[in-house]
Amino acid sequence: MKNQANEILYQEESGYKDLLLRKSMKMRLMETVAFVIGMLLLSSFFNSKTDTFKIMAFAIAIAVVGLAPFLYKWVLRPTYKLTKTHLIITMSGREESYPLSEVEMIYEGRHFYRLSGKRHSLMVSKVFLNKLNERLYLYHKGKKRR
Structure with a gap:
């Protein structure tokens, strides 16, 4: 039309805040899958009891949640x-x-x-x-x- x-x-x-807070369930599911894949890859390289693993796991969580809205804005252009x-x-x-x-x-x-x-x-x-x-x-x- x-x-x-x-x-x-x-x-x-x-905007970033709108994409961060008001995303669809499908987008949230994709973020969860990305986090799980990141954690599986991380666990194959590091022992889960080390500080390096814990810091990297935290970094993966921040990267997935914090950078996903930029990716959505770039790909979807809503x-x-x-x-x-x-x-x-x-x-x-x-x-x-x-x-x-x-x-x-x-x-x-x-x-x-x-x-x-x-x-x-x-x-x-x-x-x-x-x-x-x-x-x-x-x-x-x-x-x-x-």
């Missing part, structure tokens, strides 16, 4: 746009548009939404989430009047 620039009410690219009638999500250059009639908040005050019947984690700031919730409220309120 092509939108004119004047239709976009709010646009945001995901961008979110809010128009009067649609939520547009761009990931890895692929744009998906969801009518606000198919966007539903799952948990109050959280970043989980049901988009076209599927659960999604929106990796955006609280400002964007507030604007989305406000737009959803106005959309559904206007829909009830008709």
Whole structure:
């Protein structure tokens, strides 16, 4: 769906903090697998009772959790746009548009939404989430009047 620039009410690219705190379960699972693989490789080189092993394990944990958002930003390039009638999500250059009639908040005050019947984690700031919730409220309120 092509939108004119004047239709976009709010646009945001995901920042480091948003990618760190609001990632999907799939991303969290990938991080866990990366940590386990790192620990298996580390345990094959060092005895688990040595200080070197403990320091390296801590370094692997910091690297996996701390550097993953940079990787997500570089690979996925997540961008979110809010128009009067649609939520547009761009990931890895692929744009998906969801009518606000198919966007539903799952948990109050959280970043989980049901988009076209599927659960999604929106990796955006609280400002964007507030604007989305406000737009959803106005959309559904206007829909009830008709």
